[in-house]
Amino acid sequence: MNKRQLEVLRRQIRYWRDEVTLNPSWRAICDEFELQERIEGSLIRFQFKDKAWLREQAKRSGYGDLLLDDAPTGHRIDAARSGLVNEKLAPVTPEQQYVLLTSQGGKLPCAGVEKLQPRMSVRVAIDDLALALIDVLVIVENLDVFDHWHCTNLPAELGTAVATYRGHDSVAKGVCHLIERLPQTVQIVVFPDLDPDGLKIALTTPKVNSLLICDFTDDLIAVGSSDDFNKQHQAAKYLDGAELAAWQPLWTELKKHKRSIKQQHMLAHKVELRLIPLTK
Incomplete structure (x- = not known):
């Protein structure tokens, strides 16, 4: 995921909604976490259990705890020090x-x-x-x-x-x-x-x-x-x-x-x- 997609997922996990509009960011998230079965037309309809599942999948994929962790700050070495696997998600580029x-x-x-x-x-x-x-x-x-x-x-x-x-x-x-x-x-x-x-x-x-x-x-x-x-x-x-x-x-x-x-x-x-x- 890129920075925009990660922030979309972070907001969803923190401020849970049962359905969201299918846009390019959400389509990329669905592809990464294999959520295609949740897509209904122009919407994605979640079950409540998906919140814990998505949070855990994000951890396993190296994006950190999206419920508790703030968005990465600083440059890529700072992000790597914080334990973020994908250091390119750091907001400050070289x-x-x-x-x-x-x-x-x-x-x-x-x-x-x-x-x-x-x-x-x-x-x-x-x-x-x-x-x-x-x-x-x-x-x-x-x-x-x-x-x-x-x-x-x-x-x-x-x-x-x-x-x-x-x-x-x-x-x-x-x-x-x-x-x-x-x-x-x-x-x-x-x-x-x-x-x-x-x-x-x-x-x-x-x-x-x-x-x-x-x-x-x-x-x-x-x-x-x-x-x-x-x-x-x-x-x-x-x-x-x-x-x-x-x-x-x-x-x-x-x-x-x-x-x-x-x-x-x-x-x-x-x-x-x-x-x-x-x-x-």
């Missing part, structure tokens, strides 16, 4: 506590690193970072571009900036956790693909100050994908209704070209990148 960092010059004083070789990065616990030593944080959308950060044609003011990989889902949560912890004086820069999804990522990043992006060139427009642009219609709709401030001219021009220009092409063509502050 990606939420750590971030990948690099810098073009190779120095990361915030992580106590004097020199990184090109294409090297460090994975650091957010709690161990000297946050006061970060002046500029650049959030990079794609991992392979982050790995080639040393090749990026940056404006001079970002030469010593700390770069981090944004990632997806739980990885992105780690970056958001870092942003929450940073002093208000830190400049937050987002470097995305130049397309609707990329601009939406930038606009919805907490505390964002600036966008790092390229100018439209004939070469980049030629390799841009109209198919990918058209697939991002939901992000385009979001941007049309959003307050884009100083980014509005960029969005207007992007809609004119109807191209998705990837970060990888920006690096391959060695184009100069520039900062566009959100507010002038």
Whole structure:
């Protein structure tokens, strides 16, 4: 069971109901504990003896005593120490506590690193970072571009900036956790693909100050994908209704070209990148 399903079962055992609606979580629970005979149409109808039986089966399956034990807290090692067999049910994932960092010059004083070789990065616990030593944080959308950060044609003011990989889902949560912890004086820069999804990522990043992006060139427009642009219609709709401030001219021009220009092409063509502050 996943965390959601486990919590559904925990609530049922603690606050017993004779029948519940059959939904995806309950279907997974029925599959795990072979409760198919209790299913009647869109409902699951229990007998009272099922409460003790389900409680015991959950114990045997390593989920703990759902009647007495609270939901797991902390990270996976904490959950393992508590005796939980499935440590992945812990609410804090590894990606939420750590971030990948690099810098073009190779120095990361915030992580106590004097020199990184090109294409090297460090994975650091957010709690161990000297946050006061970060002046500029650049959030990079794609991992392979982050790995080639040393090749990026940056404006001079970002030469010593700390770069981090944004990632997806739980990885992105780690970056958001870092942003929450940073002093208000830190400049937050987002470097995305130049397309609707990329601009939406930038606009919805907490505390964002600036966008790092390229100018439209004939070469980049030629390799841009109209198919990918058209697939991002939901992000385009979001941007049309959003307050884009100083980014509005960029969005207007992007809609004119109807191209998705990837970060990888920006690096391959060695184009100069520039900062566009959100507010002038």
